[in-house]
Amino acid sequence: MLALIGDLTQTRTVPTMTDPPPDIALRVGALGVSFRGVRALQDVSFSIPAGGVSAVIGPNGAGKTTLLNCISGVVRHEGAVELEGRDLSRLRADRRAALGVARTFQTPLLVPDLTALDNVLLGAHPKMRGGLIGSMLRLPAMRSDETSMRARAAELLSRLGLARADVRPVGSLAHGDRRRVEVARALLAEPRLLLLDEPAAGLGADEASELLDDIEEFAAAIEMTCVLVEHDVGLVMRVSRHVVVLDAGRLLVAGPPAEIAADPQVVAAYLGDDWAEVET
Ligand SMILES: Nc1ncnc2c1ncn2[C@@H]1O[C@H](COP(=O)(O)OP(=O)(O)OP(=O)(O)O)[C@@H](O)[C@H]1O
Numbered sequence: 001m002l003a004l005i006g007d008l009t010q011t012r013t014v015p016t017m018t019d020p021p022p023d024i025a026l027r028v029g030a031l032g033v034s035f036r037g038v039r040a041l042q043d044v045s046f047s048i049p050a051g052g053v054s055a056v057i058g059p060n061g062a063g064k065t066t067l068l069n070c071i072s073g074v075v076r077h078e079g080a081v082e083l084e085g086r087d088l089s090r091l092r093a094d095r096r097a098a099l100g101v102a103r104t105f106q107t108p109l110l111v112p113d114l115t116a117l118d119n120v121l122l123g124a125h126p127k128m129r130g131g132l133i134g135s136m137l138r139l140p141a142m143r144s145d146e147t148s149m150r151a152r153a154a155e156l157l158s159r160l161g162l163a164r165a166d167v168r169p170v171g172s173l174a175h176g177d178r179r180r181v182e183v184a185r186a187l188l189a190e191p192r193l194l195l196l197d198e199p200a201a202g203l204g205a206d207e208a209s210e211l212l213d214d215i216e217e218f219a220a221a222i223e224m225t226c227v228l229v230e231h232d233v234g235l236v237m238r239v240s241r242h243v244v245v246l247d248a249g250r251l252l253v254a255g256p257p258a259e260i261a262a263d264p265q266v267v268a269a270y271l272g273d274d275w276a277e278v279e280t
Contacts, residue, residue, distance in 0.1 A: 028067075058246035247270065
């Protein structure tokens with residue numbers, strides 16, 4: 001096991017083989033990324049408790065999306081990423097996906113000409129026995145996997161409030177529905193860790209709230225941990241177990257929502273005095 005810096009109490013921990021299994025899903029330690037000399041993340045360490053929804057917040061350009069990119073392996077990074085005790089730091093994005101990391105993007109990345117169901121099925125291959133190639137070759141074992149995946153994809157669509165048999169191309173659906181399709185696709189492989197980049201962006205307040213409630217329910221049902229980046233702080237504080245605050249590429253503070261909302265540094269850097277007046 002890795003010795004990582006930073007846990008829920010912000011203290012240095014060095015786990016040993018005799019430690020009981022921790023109630024921690026994700027640890028990142030000393031994470032760093034530079035883009036052509038610009039330091040997007042610097043020495044970021046924190047832990048996320050297992051199960052339910054946690055969130056990453058911070059001002060524009062704080063490094064939130066870059067953090068999700070590091071955890072999912074989309075960008076190369078310094079430092080450590082550990083999922084449920086397994087070191088992912090040197091693994092590529094596809095290996096991390098196979099080990100249970102799924103994510104959505106700020107702008108939904110869907111195939112516009114395919115139906116919602118077919119887009120969701122694109123999320124199946126980390127879970128299928130023969131992988132994407134086996135699926136394309138339609139090997140017998142893959143056909144039965146595919147039938148059950150198709151049924152599950154349809155069920156996820158209806159659970160998220162979409163018509164399972166909608167034959168329209170996904171590109172013609174409303175923005176909120178496209179977001180739901182992307183979430184359903186990420187959920188199909190039953191990830192251990194689901195990373196959502198601004199899942200409620202562009203949705204009305206009720207729609208956003210409903211979507212996050214659905215995600216919370218799924219997280220509980222399949223014992224998955226969800227980490228979302230979200231600008232709607234009211235929503236974040238309502239659904240999150242744990243909140244990580246970034247500012248200018250560094251960790252400002254991490255902790256339970258009530259602590260974060262009352263933290264003077266967070267109020268000064270991000271929430272503003274109006275928030276403090278409204279919430280306290
Ligand atoms: N591919 C890239 N190439 C160069 N610079 C990048 C790249 N990706 C991110 N950055 C820079 O890294 C910093 C962090 O960006 P990031 O998108 O992670 O912030 P963010 O907190 O998600 O912002 P927002 O809330 O506006 O989405 C910014 O200065 C950004 O310009």
